[in-house]
Amino acid sequence: MKREELIQQIFTKKSFLCVGLDPDIQKIPQHLLSENDPFFAFNKAIIDQTASYCVAYKPNLAFYECNGVKGLVSFERTVEYLKKNYPSHFIIADAKRGDIGNTSTMYAQTFFGLYDLDALTVAPYMGEDSVRPFLQYTDKWVIVLALTSNKGSKDFQFSEDKNGERLFEKVILTASQWGNIENTMFVVGATQGSMFADIRKVAPQHFLLVPGVGAQGGSLEEVCKYGITKDCGLLINSSRGIIYASKEADFAVEAGKKAQELQQQMEIELSRITG
Numbered sequence: 001m002k003r004e005e006l007i008q009q010i011f012t013k014k015s016f017l018c019v020g021l022d023p024d025i026q027k028i029p030q031h032l033l034s035e036n037d038p039f040f041a042f043n044k045a046i047i048d049q050t051a052s053y054c055v056a057y058k059p060n061l062a063f064y065e066c067n068g069v070k071g072l073v074s075f076e077r078t079v080e081y082l083k084k085n086y087p088s089h090f091i092i093a094d095a096k097r098g099d100i101g102n103t104s105t106m107y108a109q110t111f112f113g114l115y116d117l118d119a120l121t122v123a124p125y126m127g128e129d130s131v132r133p134f135l136q137y138t139d140k141w142v143i144v145l146a147l148t149s150n151k152g153s154k155d156f157q158f159s160e161d162k163n164g165e166r167l168f169e170k171v172i173l174t175a176s177q178w179g180n181i182e183n184t185m186f187v188v189g190a191t192q193g194s195m196f197a198d199i200r201k202v203a204p205q206h207f208l209l210v211p212g213v214g215a216q217g218g219s220l221e222e223v224c225k226y227g228i229t230k231d232c233g234l235l236i237n238s239s240r241g242i243i244y245a246s247k248e249a250d251f252a253v254e255a256g257k258k259a260q261e262l263q264q265q266m267e268i269e270l271s272r273i274t275g
Contacts, residue, residue: 096123104131131175176203193218
């Protein structure tokens with residue numbers, strides 16, 4: 001998907017919501033366990049109830065890979081269902097790949113060639129040659145981990161060099177040179193709040209994928225206050241806060257309500273930049 005197409009979807013739907021599809025066998029409604037493919041049944045129901053309120057979906061590969069071949073089949077079926085029934089939605093594989101060049105080339109072939117997804121999260125620790133293979137695909141996006149929402153983010157990401165440049169700033173500035181605003185995004189956790197002002201100093205136009213709103217305690221209003229741009233420039237991800245809104249038979253309907261609540265808040269935020 002091209003940048004202008006994503007922006008158009010955001011302003012047409014008045015939403016920059018991304019729904020995380022992270023099915024956990026311990027958390028999905030018990031009545032789904034009798035299905036031949038419980039994960040797909042769960043995802044399909046969630047998608048059908050939330051598609052009107054979001055512009056993107058983000059399946060996290062760990063939740064599928066831990067179930068072996070069956071889990072990967074669920075992932076493939078989910079992707080196929082989205083592409084067939086909701087082709088305008090942006091699909092992100094949250095796999096956090098990144099390895100030496102020939103390995104990354106195979107990862108890129110998997111997610112952009114085989115599955116034909118729109119975007120993939122990558123870990124940039126091994127540098128340019130571990131990310132470059134993903135940037136060779138037209139209209140595909142690399143989403144680089146920059147400043148995350150977990151407690152451990154303070155272990156490395158805030159480290160400063162002798163000039164006072166923090167590691168997450170160096171990651172953004174360096175990775176921005178590998179790609180451009182048409183094919184590169186950055187992951188910035190919602191719990192970082194006012195740090196988005198610092199992020200925008202080094203990435204004024206890039207889209208940011210922002211997990212952590214909802215169950216992790218991130219504030220949509222604060223993220224938008226410091227991080228929104230004239231093109232929106234944000235994809236706010238919510239997973240648990242939406243997909244596990246209920247464990248009963250009404251789980252999908254309740255998920256839809258939670259997604260709608262976020263979309264309505266996003267509509268207000270977008271109105272501030274459109275006038």
